[in-house]
Amino acid sequence: MTRHHPLRSTALATGLALAAAAVAVHAATIRISCGSVGQELELCKHSAEAWAKQAGHQVQVVAAPNDASERLALFQQLLAAGSDRIDVFQIDVAWPGVLANHLLDLKPSAGGAETQHFPAFVANNTVKGRLVAMPWFANAGLLFYRKDLLEKYRLPVPATWAELGASAQRIQSAERAAGNSRLWGFVWQGRAYEGLTCNALEWSVSHGGGSIVEPDGRISVRNPRLAAALRQAAGWVGTISPTAVLNYGEEESRGVFQAGHAVFMRNWPYAWSLGQAEGSVIKGRIGVAPLPGDPGGRSAATLGGESLAVSTYSRQPRLATELVLYMTSAAVQKQRALAGSFNPTRSALYQDGEILRANPFMGELAGAFSQAVARPTAATGSLYNRVSNEFWNATHDVLAGRRTPDDALAALEARLKRASRGERWN
Structure with missing residues (x-):
């Protein structure tokens, strides 16, 4: 019969416990x-x-x-x-x-x-x-485009938003007449969320309409250049962009573009590798360029x-x-x-x-x-999310036709002034 020494047994048990703890x-x-x-x-x-x-x-x-x-x-x-x-x-x-x-x-x-x-x-x-x-x-933000379609219609990569609208409409109309009924000219992120703030900030800055809240704390949304930018974007909805774009995020717009159903797309760089992957119907037919600007403004990417x-x-x-x-x-x-x-x-x-x-x-x-444009996080600090929420909702109202740009921006300015009361921006 084997005898176990109590001290040895205790030492063994302690060692096992320490090993278990170490594990x-x-x-x-x-x-x-x-x-x-x-x-x-x-x-x-x-x-x-x-x-x-x-x-x-x-x-x-x-x-x-x-x-x-x-x-x-x-x-x-x-x-x-x-x-x-x-x-x-x-x-x-x-x-x-x-x-x-x-x-x-x-x-x-x-x-x-x-x-x-x-x-x-x-x-x-x-x-x-x-x-x-x-x-x-x-x-x-970048502009993705169908190289093959621009080459087919002998059109350059658009340098301004007006050129993008004209090229999108021309290609969309011609392709639909030829039987490609599902093609749209331009897809982007139009849902009421942070992605719309990014898109609309690009429209605003490229039109010279400001950055929502400027570095010195000035609220700059109520101006005719931003109003013009929003009016232009609202004109895309239902013409060169599907009405469903008002519910698109990044993946919805990418899905339409990658399925071959759009000429132009605004999105982030991640869409490149997915569009070029094996099995993508547009592999080898994608171009990437800076986003368009506007005469008197500049190209802006959030x-x-x-x-x-x-x-x-x-x-x-x-x-x-x-x-x-x-x-x-x-x-x-x-x-x-x-x-x-x-x-x-x-x-x-x-x-x-x-x-x-x-x-x-x-x-x-x-x-x-x-040269990318930063959102006004430094100026607004902990209140940025509220500012962005107000901005994207006002923009969405204009895009959906619920308010005119002037009315929406006047109301937005008032809400942002109330939000900033007592804070370091005015």
Whole structure:
């Protein structure tokens, strides 16, 4: 009969308990919320799982709503409750000021990595001296067009909105007469959400109509140039754009364009790789250009992009920060550029030959990013979401024919003045 020494048995039990505890610590799970527009979710999972395998931990990728407004509302709800359900948040370029109080300062852990990203993005993500998010990918509005159709009708890439309207109407009419009854001239993001703010800001700035709230705090929406821009856009609905465009987000407009049912599309760079993928009916027939401008104005592309931030309520802040630094590294940003045409936020990658061969427009349209127009987040601070909500609703009313541009902008100005009372902008 084998006898067990009590001390040895106790030591063994203690050792097993410590080993189990070590395994439990080793197998920490980090939860990251990623967007799901286009290939976002797929590529996020790929990179997060690669980090987990390398670091010896686990990740859980949580899908977020496509609609940016819905996603922000969800994040605000979770953070306001002090929830630890998500460790890492994918946040829009317009949100650092809104969410900053709930996000960790990443700079002490970054080891200077932030200096490799576009300074404008780092500045955008720095709130009261704290780097609350690390840039992940850049965005700017672009014009996608059917090269084959412009060549067929011997038309140039439109340089102004008026030229776009004329070319869209000409091609749409001729193609429909030839039997292509489902073709539309121009698709864009017309639903009442943040994407409409981006579109309408481009129309406004390119017409010289201002940026909603100017850097000095002045509310600039009530002016004839913005009114003219909205009137022009409203004229597209039901003529060169389907009435359903008033319910389109990024994916709805991409779906129409990629199915071969539109001549022009306003969208973000991610649409390039999907349109060029195997099985796409328009593969090899897509062109990309800066968005049109207007005589007396200039071409304007709304600055977009996403960053990764760590919640102050995370139970694993160190590991969550390590995941963020990995996900925003040069290697991962290059992989995302090659696989999904996501624009890096690291300037050095714009000299990478592999990236430029896969995404020729990244080199040709680099100016679109350096000259992109920022939404008025700095001027409006924590009230930006309210300002944007008021702006997109006023714009949607005009596009839907419920109000004239002049009436809508007068009412918008009054609402923004009420919203700003007591704040640092006027």
